[in-house]
Amino acid sequence: MTRCSLFPWMLLCLLIPAVSAFPQEQHTITIKPTSFVATIAIPDFAPKNGSQTISPGAFSGVIYRDLEISGFFRRPRNQEFVNDTHRSDKRDGKINFPEWNRLSCSFVLKGIYNLTPEGLTAECLLYDVKTGQRVFGKAFSGYTKKIQRRLAHEISDEIVRYVTHEPGIASTRIVFIGKRGKSKELFIMDADGHGQTPLTSDGNLAATPSWGYESSEIYYTSYKEYNPDLWVLRLSDGKRGVISSYPGFNLSPAWCEKTRRIALTLSKDGNSEIYTMDPRGKNLKRLTFNRAIDSSPSWSPEGNRMVFTSDRSGSPQIYLMDSEGLNVRRITRQGSYNDSSVWSPRGDKIAFVSRQGGFFHIFLMGVQGGGWIQLTSGQGNNEDPGWAPDGHHIVFTSDRTGKPQIYIMLEDGTDQRQLTFEQSNQSPAWSPFLN
Amino acid sequence: MGKAEKGRIVGAILLMAVVGLSSLGCSKIPVVGKWFGKSEEPTPSIYPTESTLPPPPDVVKADKPGEVVPVPMEGVVEPAPDDLGIPEAKPMRMEPQQTVSELQTVFFAFDSSELDEAARATLDGNYQWLSEHPGIHVLIEGHCDDRGTVEYNLNLGQRRADSVREFLIQKGLDPSTLHTISYGEERPLVEGSDEESWAMNRRVQFLVY
Numbered sequence: 001m002t003r004c005s006l007f008p009w010m011l012l013c014l015l016i017p018a019v020s021a022f023p024q025e026q027h028t029i030t031i032k033p034t035s036f037v038a039t040i041a042i043p044d045f046a047p048k049n050g051s052q053t054i055s056p057g058a059f060s061g062v063i064y065r066d067l068e069i070s071g072f073f074r075r076p077r078n079q080e081f082v083n084d085t086h087r088s089d090k091r092d093g094k095i096n097f098p099e100w101n102r103l104s105c106s107f108v109l110k111g112i113y114n115l116t117p118e119g120l121t122a123e124c125l126l127y128d129v130k131t132g133q134r135v136f137g138k139a140f141s142g143y144t145k146k147i148q149r150r151l152a153h154e155i156s157d158e159i160v161r162y163v164t165h166e167p168g169i170a171s172t173r174i175v176f177i178g179k180r181g182k183s184k185e186l187f188i189m190d191a192d193g194h195g196q197t198p199l200t201s202d203g204n205l206a207a208t209p210s211w212g213y214e215s216s217e218i219y220y221t222s223y224k225e226y227n228p229d230l231w232v233l234r235l236s237d238g239k240r241g242v243i244s245s246y247p248g249f250n251l252s253p254a255w256c257e258k259t260r261r262i263a264l265t266l267s268k269d270g271n272s273e274i275y276t277m278d279p280r281g282k283n284l285k286r287l288t289f290n291r292a293i294d295s296s297p298s299w300s301p302e303g304n305r306m307v308f309t310s311d312r313s314g315s316p317q318i319y320l321m322d323s324e325g326l327n328v329r330r331i332t333r334q335g336s337y338n339d340s341s342v343w344s345p346r347g348d349k350i351a352f353v354s355r356q357g358g359f360f361h362i363f364l365m366g367v368q369g370g371g372w373i374q375l376t377s378g379q380g381n382n383e384d385p386g387w388a389p390d391g392h393h394i395v396f397t398s399d400r401t402g403k404p405q406i407y408i409m410l411e412d413g414t415d416q417r418q419l420t421f422e423q424s425n426q427s428p429a430w431s432p433f434l435n
Numbered sequence: 436m437g438k439a440e441k442g443r444i445v446g447a448i449l450l451m452a453v454v455g456l457s458s459l460g461c462s463k464i465p466v467v468g469k470w471f472g473k474s475e476e477p478t479p480s481i482y483p484t485e486s487t488l489p490p491p492p493d494v495v496k497a498d499k500p501g502e503v504v505p506v507p508m509e510g511v512v513e514p515a516p517d518d519l520g521i522p523e524a525k526p527m528r529m530e531p532q533q534t535v536s537e538l539q540t541v542f543f544a545f546d547s548s549e550l551d552e553a554a555r556a557t558l559d560g561n562y563q564w565l566s567e568h569p570g571i572h573v574l575i576e577g578h579c580d581d582r583g584t585v586e587y588n589l590n591l592g593q594r595r596a597d598s599v600r601e602f603l604i605q606k607g608l609d610p611s612t613l614h615t616i617s618y619g620e621e622r623p624l625v626e627g628s629d630e631e632s633w634a635m636n637r638r639v640q641f642l643v644y
Contacts, residue, residue, distance in 0.1 A: 184621065205621050207585060227526040227616065228589070247526050249593060249617055252586050265586070267617075271597070272590045293590045309587070316587055339584045353584060360584070383584050427585060 038163070040064075040073045040107040041100060043086030045122065048114040054145065059111060059122070059152050065192055066156030066170035069417070071392065071410045072163070076103055086110065097132045105129050109159065119144050124155055126162065136162050149194060157435070169388045171435050174395055175199070175209045175218055176406055176420070176428040186220055186233065191388070191408070191430070193419030199233055200240075210253040211431050212262070213279050218429075219243065219253035219262060230264060232279070243281040252296050255279075257432070258303030259323065263287075265295040274308055276323070287325030298342045298350075299323070300367075307331070307341040307350055318352055320367070331369030340384060343367075344411075346391035351375075351411075353383050362396055364411070375413035382407075389432045395419075397426040524614050531574045531642035537564040538573070538641035541599060542634065546583070548594035550602060558599060561641065562606045572612045572644040575599050580633035581620040592617030599639045 045059040060079070067073035076082050085099050100108050111124040121141040128135050138158060143151040150171065157168030169191050178187040178196075183203045189196040200206060202224045209220035218233045230244035230253055244250040248267030255262055261276045269286070272293045277284045288294040292312035299306055303323060310319050313330065318341045321328040332338040337355035344351065350367060353360050356374075360381040364373040376382040380400030387394060392411050397404045403424040409416040538561050541554040550558065565573065577596030579588040596615035604610050625632040 205618070207589070207619075207621070226528050226530065245526075247524065248615070249589060251589055265590075267590075267593050272593065293587070293594070295590055296584075296586050337583070339587055 037072065037074050038106040039076055039104050040067060040109060040159075041076050041082045041085070041103065041105040042109045042111075043083050044079075045111040045113050048112050050116075051113065052115040052145075054113065054115060054148060058148060059113065059155070062149055062152035062192070063109070063156045063159070066153060066168070067159060069170075069192060069393075069408070069415070070156075070160050070164075070168060071415060072160065072166075073107075076105055095127055095132075097127075097129050100127075100129045107135070107159075107163070109155075111155070115145055120148060120151060122151055122155065124158075126159060149190070153190070153192075154435070166392070167390055167433060169390050169393060169433075172389060172433060173431045174406070174419075174428050175211065175220075175431070176425055177206055177209065178420070178422070179424040179426075180422075186218065186222075187425070188235075189419065193406075193417075196420065196422075199235075199238070208252040208427055209429050210255050210262075211429055212253075212255045213260070214257070215432050215434055217279075219255060219264075219279075221249070221251050221253075230262075230281070243279070244277065254297050254299055254306075256299040256303045256323075258301075259299075263297035263299060263306060263323075265297070274306075274325075287321070287323075288328075289325075296340055300343050301345050301347045307343055307352075309339045309341065318350070318369070320369075331367075332365070333369060334372070342385055342387055344387050344391045345389055351385040351387065351394055353385065362394065362413075373413075375409065375411075376416070384427050386428055386430045388430045393430075395428040395430050397428065524611050526616075527572060527574070527614055527644055529644065531644050533643060535564070535641065535643055537561070538643070540638050540640040543595055543637040543639075545580070545633070545637065546591065548591065548598045550598060555602070558602055559606075562603055562608065565603070565608055566606075569609070570612065572614060574642040574644065575613060575615045576622075576640050576642065577615065577617040578622060578624070578636055578638050578640070579620045580636040581623065581628070582633065583620070585619060585621075589617050589619035589621075592619045595637075595639050 042060040042063055044056040047053050064075040068075065081103055085096065085103065089095050095108065106129055108127045108129060109124055111122055113120065113122040119141070120143040121139065123139045125137045126135040127133065140151055140154055153170035156170035160166060160168030172191045173188055174191055175186060175188050177184050178198070184205045184207070185201060186199040186206045186209055187196055188199055199218070200222070202222065205223040207221040207228070209218050212219045212232065216235055218235065220231055220233065221228045222231045225242065225245065227245065227247070228249040228251060229242050230250035231240055232243050233240045244264065244266070246266050246268035249265070251265045253262045253264045261278055263274060263276045265272050266275050271291055272295050273286060273288045274294050274297050275284055275286050290312050292310050294308060294310045297306045297308040305320060305322050307318055307320050309316050311317070315336050316339045317330055318332040318338050319328055320331050335354045335356065339353050341350050341352040348367065349364050351362060351364055354363050359379065360383050361377060362375045362382045362385050364375060365371060375394070376398070378400065380398050382396055382398045384397040385394050386396070393408055394411055395406060395408045398407050404426040405418055406420045406425050406428045407416050407418050539557050541550070541557045543554070544551070565571065575596045577592035577594070579591050583591070593615065596617055600613045600615050603613055623636045624638065625635045
């Protein structure tokens with residue numbers, strides 16, 4: 001089998017345990033992670049003649065981490081050997097594939113950059129060690145020194161795309177709520193946790209952010225005007241406005257790019273119900289009509305159905321309905337507290353939170369509610385799951401270190417990485433693909 | 436060449452064609468070496484900028500960055516009023532001024548918005564004071580302990596506040612002076628993850644405007 005057709009099989013190995021865990025019986029099981037990971041060597045990028053210099057590991061460091069997060073790659077044990085081998089390649093004027101093979105590398109990425117007053121560009125070549133072939137060569141331009149990391153992320157996404165035929169998430173971003181002092185503000189960061197920047201500084205409470213219209217704006221709840229209203233913040237210039245300011249709360253917006261509507265929770269009609277509205281609060285439509293708490297809607301990728309939480313049976317459980325509010329069905333049948341359901345962008349599974357043994361943990365289940373798989377375990381509460389646009393990664397909040405912080409993991413629960421460390425941070429929302 | 440041999444050769448050619456075509460579909464890599472000297476168009480910035488996006492519907496026009504411009508609510512289709520609960524009072528949209536010692540805090544059991552005997556007794560006292568001060572606007576804040584998800588607790592806090600508001604309306608207070616807000620688990624009275632702290636945080640407290 002050629003290299004390029006190997007990776008879809010490897011992907012299947014990742015998915016097969018998940019697929020086979022969706023029988024109609026609903027027992028809780030944990031899946032083992034996939035064991036197929038390729039080692040990629042990335043010698044430090046060198047500057048072109050006449051270029052200004054950047055620190056040696058600026059590209060390799062970022063790309064290594066992006067590729068490790070993708071779940072498909074690992075870095076070699078010793079970067080010194082990598083740089084040495086690269087230097088001897090340059091001396092010999094050719095790629096010493098047997099030498100790279102001795103270092104157990106399956107791929108080698110070589111790059112040069114050019115930093116001038118006009119901007120930052122880079123050129124990369126990716127080699128397949130086993131076949132001794134150049135897999136791709138590409139030039140990247142349109143960047144500056146200030147956004148050098150974004151260039152590295154674009155390179156990482158290209159590598160993931162070429163080698164695995166899956167889209168990369170290195171260029172995506174995560175918005176979240178950060179507690180700073182007594183107030184909770186809206187923040188944004190890159191998917192690797194870098195560049196955490198506040199988007200608001202209201203000295204008040206913000207909650208439940210969601211990416212919005214063409215990923216250019218964020219919808220979120222803020223108490224800034226002395227009531228939990230739904231706000232919009234435009235990312236390009238920070239302009240803000242109020243979308244929905246009904247009495248009671250205006251909470252948990254969920255944007256659907258397909259239908260161009262926001263699903264959200266309002267309590268203006270006496271108790272928490274689910275509604276949809278357009279991006280500026282018009283054309284309000286009510287979907288649930290009962291005395292129970294109905295909240296936390298999440299759209300299917302096609303935009304024709306939703307999952308949500310309701311305690312109409314006496315305890316919070318996950319329900320399915322179509323986007324007009326009809327055909328409501330309960331889909332969780334075990335556990336006394338199930339909440340925060342989010343539909344995978346691949347359409348085939350739901351991530352949600354279930355309280356087990358006194359703690360909240362993140363689970364996966366099929367769209368009809370079958371085949372639970374537990375992704376987190378141990379001490380601490382794990383909440384607010386959200387899907388990366390590739391449908392392979394999940395972002396969530398965990399207080400296992402004492403205070404809520406934001407983590408990401410693969411969809412099988414492995415490679416859990418803490419992204420935030422300051423004070424406390426929660427309610428993450430992963431962007432769609434931004435490129 | 437015999438018929439069988441011909442057949443085998445045709446079969447082999449067909450097979451190679453099929454394999455060739457399928458491996459063509461599999462190969463997504465560019466022709467090696469072609470990129471040299473061919474200048475690529477600058478990669479567009481992956482972060483959306485004003486110029487690359489169509490304007491969102493009803494662009495919020497503000498004079499200064501960060502300036503708040505509430506969007507008018509005309510055109511909103513109101514659902515028919517129903518009897519599933521007493522509608523909220525219009526929010527006051529300002530900071531409540533003070534606490535009043537006569538308006539005491541009521542507490543709740545875990546995951547409940549029911550008023551127990553102690554709560555009712557406290558609220559009777561609060562009702563007394565409020566009925567002696569007609570026209571005063573009150574903010575009824577609902578709070579929860581930090582167990583449970585943020586959203587569920589915002590709901591539960593609202594339920595607690597609504598439960599208290601309903602009680603006071605039934606006793607005869609003017610609904611338009613009784614405003615509610617839920618802070619969920621966001622504004623605990625006491626930091627702590629033990630029974631005592633949790634019990635202190637499951638509360639409704641009163642502020643006056």
